[in-house]
Amino acid sequence: MTAIEAAPTPRRGEVAEYDIRLIGLTKRFEDVVAVDGISLDVERGRFFALLGPSGCGKTTTLRMIGGFEEPTAGRIELGGVDVGGLPPYRRDVNTVFQSYALFPHLSIFENVAFGLRRRGVRGDELRRRVGEGLELVGLAGLERRKPRQLSGGQQQRIALARALVNRPRVLLLDEPLGALDLKLRKEMQLELKRIQHEVGITFVHVTHDQEEAMTMADRIVIMNEGRIEQVGTPSELYESPRTSFVAGFLGVSNLLPGTVVGDDRVRLADGTEVHVPREALAGRSGAVQIGVRPEKLRLGGGEVNTLAGVVSESAYIGVSTQYIVDTPAGAVTVYVQNDRRGAEGAAPGDRLTLGWSPDCTFVVDVQEDS
Amino acid sequence: MTATTATVELPRRPAAAARAWRLVRRHLLDVYALLALAYLFLPIGVVVAFSFNNPLGRFNFTWQGFTLRNWAHPLDYPGLGSAIQVSLEIAFLSSLVATVLGTMIALALVRYRFRGSGATNLLIFVPMTTPEIVMGASLLTLFLNWRIPQGFGTILIAHVMFNISYVVVTVRARLVGFDRHLEEAAMDLGANELVTFWRVTLPLIAPGILAAALLAFALSIDDFVITYFNAGTTTTFPLFVWGAARVAVPPQINVIGTAIFVIAIAAMLANVLLQSRRARRA
Ligand SMILES: Nc1ncnc2c1ncn2[C@@H]1O[C@H](COP(=O)(O)OP(=O)(O)OP(=O)(O)O)[C@@H](O)[C@H]1O
Ligand SMILES: [Mg+2]
Numbered sequence: 001m002t003a004i005e006a007a008p009t010p011r012r013g014e015v016a017e018y019d020i021r022l023i024g025l026t027k028r029f030e031d032v033v034a035v036d037g038i039s040l041d042v043e044r045g046r047f048f049a050l051l052g053p054s055g056c057g058k059t060t061t062l063r064m065i066g067g068f069e070e071p072t073a074g075r076i077e078l079g080g081v082d083v084g085g086l087p088p089y090r091r092d093v094n095t096v097f098q099s100y101a102l103f104p105h106l107s108i109f110e111n112v113a114f115g116l117r118r119r120g121v122r123g124d125e126l127r128r129r130v131g132e133g134l135e136l137v138g139l140a141g142l143e144r145r146k147p148r149q150l151s152g153g154q155q156q157r158i159a160l161a162r163a164l165v166n167r168p169r170v171l172l173l174d175e176p177l178g179a180l181d182l183k184l185r186k187e188m189q190l191e192l193k194r195i196q197h198e199v200g201i202t203f204v205h206v207t208h209d210q211e212e213a214m215t216m217a218d219r220i221v222i223m224n225e226g227r228i229e230q231v232g233t234p235s236e237l238y239e240s241p242r243t244s245f246v247a248g249f250l251g252v253s254n255l256l257p258g259t260v261v262g263d264d265r266v267r268l269a270d271g272t273e274v275h276v277p278r279e280a281l282a283g284r285s286g287a288v289q290i291g292v293r294p295e296k297l298r299l300g301g302g303e304v305n306t307l308a309g310v311v312s313e314s315a316y317i318g319v320s321t322q323y324i325v326d327t328p329a330g331a332v333t334v335y336v337q338n339d340r341r342g343a344e345g346a347a348p349g350d351r352l353t354l355g356w357s358p359d360c361t362f363v364v365d366v367q368e369d370s
Numbered sequence: 371m372t373a374t375t376a377t378v379e380l381p382r383r384p385a386a387a388a389r390a391w392r393l394v395r396r397h398l399l400d401v402y403a404l405l406a407l408a409y410l411f412l413p414i415g416v417v418v419a420f421s422f423n424n425p426l427g428r429f430n431f432t433w434q435g436f437t438l439r440n441w442a443h444p445l446d447y448p449g450l451g452s453a454i455q456v457s458l459e460i461a462f463l464s465s466l467v468a469t470v471l472g473t474m475i476a477l478a479l480v481r482y483r484f485r486g487s488g489a490t491n492l493l494i495f496v497p498m499t500t501p502e503i504v505m506g507a508s509l510l511t512l513f514l515n516w517r518i519p520q521g522f523g524t525i526l527i528a529h530v531m532f533n534i535s536y537v538v539v540t541v542r543a544r545l546v547g548f549d550r551h552l553e554e555a556a557m558d559l560g561a562n563e564l565v566t567f568w569r570v571t572l573p574l575i576a577p578g579i580l581a582a583a584l585l586a587f588a589l590s591i592d593d594f595v596i597t598y599f600n601a602g603t604t605t606t607f608p609l610f611v612w613g614a615a616r617v618a619v620p621p622q623i624n625v626i627g628t629a630i631f632v633i634a635i636a637a638m639l640a641n642v643l644l645q646s647r648r649a650r651r652a
Binding site for chain 2: 066067068087088089093094095097099101102103104105114115118119162163166
C-alpha cells in the first residue's frame with residue numbers, strides 16, 4: 001500500500017529518474033489515429049504542460065497514462081515500471097478531470113477522503129489529511145457542504161485537493177481551468193504553480209492555451225496531429241522553435257522563406273543575405289524558412305541583419321506599437337516598446353530599414369502544406 | 371399636466387379590462403380543475419365512503435348506515451386474508467427480482483454495445499405494448515405445453531416478466547444522464563469496479579431504482595388479466611375480489627382498497643417531502 005506519511009514530503013525513496021516514460025505510444029480509434037507513436041520522458045518533480053490545438057490527442061494521451069484507455073501500441077512506464085494492462089486503481093497517478101467529476105452525493109469531506117479511505121486511512125489520520133488537503137487549496141471549513149453548493153472555482157480546487165491528498169507519483173490535469181472565467185483562470189494558474197512547488201509532485205497539465213502553458217510549466221510538450229513537435233522549456237520553445245508549427249503556435253513569429261548559401265547564411269527571396277546561428281541551421285541545405293520574433297526587430301539599421309521595407313500599418317497599443325512592414329522578402333510584424341515618451345517612430349507609408357541580430361534568428365523547415 | 375394625465379389614463383383602462391378578464395379566466399381554470407379533480411376522485415371517494423357502510427345483504431352497493439366494524443375487522447371474510455398475503459408475497463418477490471434483473475439489463479444496455487443490444491433495446495418494450503390478454507393467454511399455452519403446474523410459481527414468473535420492462539425503462543432514463551467521469555474518478559482514486567459500483571454508481575441511480583421498484587410493486591399487486599390465466603387454484607387479491615363479486619361484495623374489499631390507496635398516497639407524500647428537504651439542504 002501507499003506510504004501514509006503526513007508532511008508534504010512527497011517523494012518516496014526510489015531511484016527511477018523518470019516518473020513517466022512513454023515509448024512509441026499509439027492510440028487508434030476505428031479510423032482516426034488519435035496518438036501517433038509518441039515518446040516522452042517526464043522527469044521527477046517537473047511541471048509539464050501538454051500543449052496543442054483541439055483534437056491533437058492530448059486528452060487521449062492523458063487517459064492512456066491514467067489507465068482509462070488501452071494503447072493500441074507502445075509502452076507506458078510509471079517510475080520505471082511498465083503499467084500496461086493495469087487498471088486505473090492500480091496506477092500511482094491521480095487525475096483532475098475537466099468536468100471536475102466531484103461525487104454529487106458525497107460531502108466535500110467525503111469527496112476528498114475518497115481515495116484515502118480506499119487505502120485504508122481512517123479516524124484521526126483521515127481527518128487530519130483531508131484537513132491538510134483542504135488547507136492546501138485554501139478551502140478549509142467547507143467539509144460539510146455538497147459539491148453543488150460550491151462555485152466553479154471552488155469545485156476545481158476540491159478536485160485538486162481530492163487528487164493531491166493521495167500523494168500520487170504524478171498528477172494528471174486535463175484542462176482543469178477550462179471552465180473558469182479569465183480572471184479566475186489567471187489566479188488559479190499561479191495557485192496551481194504554487195501548489196506544485198509546495199508538494200513537489202510531478203504535474204502533467206493539458207491545455208490548449210499557450211499563455212497558460214508558458215505561465216505554469218517548466219517543460220512544454222507541443223503536440224500536433226497525434227505527434228510531439230517539440231519538448232523544451234518555455235524560453236527554448238519561444239526562442240528556438242524547431243518547426244514552423246511550434247513557431248506559429250507559441251506567440252507570433254515572422255517566417256521568411258530563403259535558401260541556404262553557407263553554414264551560417266541564408267539568402268531571402270529578394271536576394272538579401274542574412275546571418276543565422278550555425279547551430280540553428282544545423283547542417284540544413286536548400287530551401288528553409290528563417291524566423292524572427294516581432295520584438296527582436298528594430299526600426300533602423302545598425303544591426304548585422306537588415307531588411308528594407310515600407311510600413312503598411314501601425315497600431316498603438318500602450319506598452320508597444322505594432323507595425324506591419326512590407327518587405328520584398330515578405331510582410332513582417334514588428335513590436336516596438338514605447339519605453340520613451342513620444343517614441344512612436346513610423347507612420348504608414350514610411351520607408352525604413354529593419355535590423356536584427358543573428359542570435360535572435362531561428363531556422364525551420366519549409367512547411368509541407370503551404 | 372392635464373394632457374399627461376389624459377395620456378396616462380387612456381392605456382390604463384384597457385389594462386384594467388385585461389386584468390378583469392385575466393381574473394375570470396383564472397377562475398375558469400380553477401373551476402375546470404375542480405371538475406377534473408372531482409371526476410378523478412369521485413370513484414375513490416365512493417370506495418372510501420362505502421368502506422364505512424353497514425350493508426344489509428351481501429352486496430355493499432347501497433348506503434345503509436355508518437359503522438367502524440369493517441375497519442375493526444378488515445380481514446373478516448373467508449379467504450380474503452390469504453388472498454392479500456399471496457398478493458403481497460408475489461408483489462414483493464416479483465418487484466425484487468424484476469428490479470435486480472432490470473437494473474442489470476439497463477446498465478448493460480446503456481453502457482455497452484454488444485451483439486443484439488439494439489434488438490434488446492426494442493424487445494424490452496414488447497411486454498409493455500402487448501395486450502395483457504394476449505400475454506396471459508400465451509403464457510398459459512407455454513406453461514401447459516411445458517407441463518408446468520399453474521400456481522404461485524407461474525404467477526411469479528409472469529409478474530417478473532412484465533415488470534422487468536418497466537424497471538429497465540425507468541432505470542435506463544436515470545442512467546442516460548449519468549456522467550461516466552464520476553466512475554472514472556472513483557477508479558482513479560483507487561476504487562475497483564465493485565467498490566465503484568457500490569459507492570458511486572448505485573447511490574446515484576438509487577432514486578431511479580427505487581421508483582422502478584415501487585412501480586413494479588404497484589403493477590404487480592393489482593394485476594388481474596395475466597394473473598387470471600396463470601393462477602391455477604391460487605387466489606390473489608384482485609382474483610379474490612373478482613370471484614367474490616359474483617356471490618357477494620363485502621365492505622372489507624373497500625377497506626383493503628382504501629388502505630392501499632392511503633398507503634400509496636402516504637408513500638407519495640413522503641417522497642415529495644424527502645425530495646424537497648434534500649433540495650432545500652442543497
Ligand atoms: N472515444 C473516441 N472514439 C473515437 N475517436 C476519438 C475518441 N476519443 C478521441 N477521439 C478522436 O481522437 C482525436 C484526439 O482526441 P483528444 O480528445 O485526445 O484531443 P484533445 O487534444 O484532447 O482535444 P481538445 O483540446 O479538443 O480536448 C480526435 O480526433 C478525436 O475525435
Ligand atoms: Mg481534450
